[in-house]
Amino acid sequence: MLQNEIKSSFIALGKFLTQFSFEKNTKDNTVLNNDLFYDDFIALIELSQSHNGWFTPEQVYYSIESWAEALQENNLSEWLSPYDLSKISAKKVGLILAGNIPLVGFHDFLSVLISGHDVLVKTSSNDQYLLKFLAKYLIAVQPKLANKITFVEGKLEGFDAVIATGSNNTARYFIYYFKDKPSIIRKNRNSVVILDGKETHEDLVNLGEDIFRFFGLGCRNVSKLFVPKDYDFDLFFKAIYEYRDVIYYEKYANNYDYNKAVFLMSNFKLLDNEFLTIKEDASYSSPISSVFYEFYDDLEVLKIRLEADNEQIQCVVSNNLVENSIAFGQTQKPKLWDYADNVDTLAFLSKL
Structure with missing residues (x-):
């Protein structure tokens, strides 16, 4: 053909x-x-x-x-x-x-x-x-x-x-x-966001789209927050409140209840808004209904770490804090040339 x-x-x-x-x-x-x-x-x-x-x-x-x-x-x-x-x-x-x-x-x-x-x-x-x-x-x-x-x-x-x-x-x-x-x-793979506290309310609302679209099941969904030491999580929670209806989906609600119970029984410190828990954790992969976070002191040091861990990361979201980062709310809107794992599928196919 x-x-x-x-x-x-x-x-x-x-x-x-x-x-x-x-x-x-x-x-x-x-x-x-x-x-x-x-x-x-x-x-x-x-x-x-x-x-x-x-x-x-x-x-x-x-x-x-x-x-x-x-x-x-x-x-x-x-x-x-x-x-x-x-x-x-x-x-x-x-x-x-x-x-x-x-x-x-x-x-x-x-x-x-x-x-x-x-x-x-x-x-x-x-x-x-x-x-x-x-x-x-x-x-x-x-x-x-x-x-x-x-x-x-x-x-x-x-x-x-x-x-x-x-x-x-x-x-x-x-x-x-x-x-x-x-x-x-x-x-x-998982996706992460780097926040510096200067984000607008609209930025953080759009971040909710990156977190909750497809209930967080995709590799392009944000599952980890990197935030500065003095970050005010109230800004984050106020913005994502627009996504509160996610808790009315039975499978999501079951995961929320289960994962929250596991965290609490393990005596982990949580931040919780009754439809999402966030937990300080070094891992990139958080369970459904939860997002991990980690504090950073130096953006340049964080860049080096993310580069070292690039095989675990699909997307990095930020307001241009790192090179080639994706705008808030855009992780689940890839272009045809945004290849999964950054592996050029057409280049691979053209060489067979």
């Missing part, structure tokens, strides 16, 4: 996705294959929480709206412009996907296909349906894609390269199992 054919198929998918919003779904009769897919997609979105209790309609719609924006022609063209994909000989690329947030594996799926390769997809049991639905839509738009997309139920076999995402424990297995194949192996 020509790359332009594949690219056009994803642009059509993007147009299809623009119809869906948590606020209001709006049917556009000019969209291809709407008669076959529009109503069924709304039904799937509404069913998603029964498939995975964390996939509330609001969170699923957020992911869909993000991909609707990303799959605009100008974004795809800007993303692809640095690469020469014209001479690629199609290989079979296996994907082992995570399932922590809706459509978390879609970027890898898109990258493999748009670079001209064939994709073998092993979905997570936590996110089995959304990507398969979008794949069916793509095939309806461009039937040639049927020969390039395969979903695997059992063991992943017959691949030339692999991109696998999992925990630190499963990553060790992946590294051993795929040692003879070109691979990208992704492990656990």
Whole structure:
């Protein structure tokens, strides 16, 4: 298949996705294959929480709206412009996907296909349906894609390269199992924020988005605060109060109650606002409903530490306190060229 054919198929998918919003779904009769897919997609979105209790309609719609924006022609063209994909000989690329947030594996799926390769997809049991639905839509738009997309139920076999995402424990297995194949192996990562006390109320409200979007389940969610010694946590708590309704989701509330009880029984000192606990801790990975914090004295020393720990960190949020930091409220709005773990997926695929 020509790359332009594949690219056009994803642009059509993007147009299809623009119809869906948590606020209001709006049917556009000019969209291809709407008669076959529009109503069924709304039904799937509404069913998603029964498939995975964390996939509330609001969170699923957020992911869909993000991909609707990303799959605009100008974004795809800007993303692809640095690469020469014209001479690629199609290989079979296996994907082992995570399932922590809706459509978390879609970027890898898109990258493999748009670079001209064939994709073998092993979905997570936590996110089995959304990507398969979008794949069916793509095939309806461009039937040639049927020969390039395969979903695997059992063991992943017959691949030339692999991109696998999992925990630190499963990553060790992946590294051993795929040692003879070109691979990208992704492990656990977390995101952090550096505060200096000069942030506006709006900055801290936006930080709440980085913490609570997808209930904090994503590697781009902030799970750790670095704050100066004299930091006033009242500013933080007043700002994130806007996210208090998160406690009304049963799975989140259960995690809040459980993790708070564990912390208290261990006699840990906590700050608590009845829907989020924050705890002083050197770790980057905090449990759901909790964020860790750590004091710093010297920003330059902190920069050195974060650089040393870069394999544990996905994003750093700040008001330009460190190079390449992300603005408040933007961690779950990556561009197509914002690669997971800073590993250029298209560069990897172009060399197969």
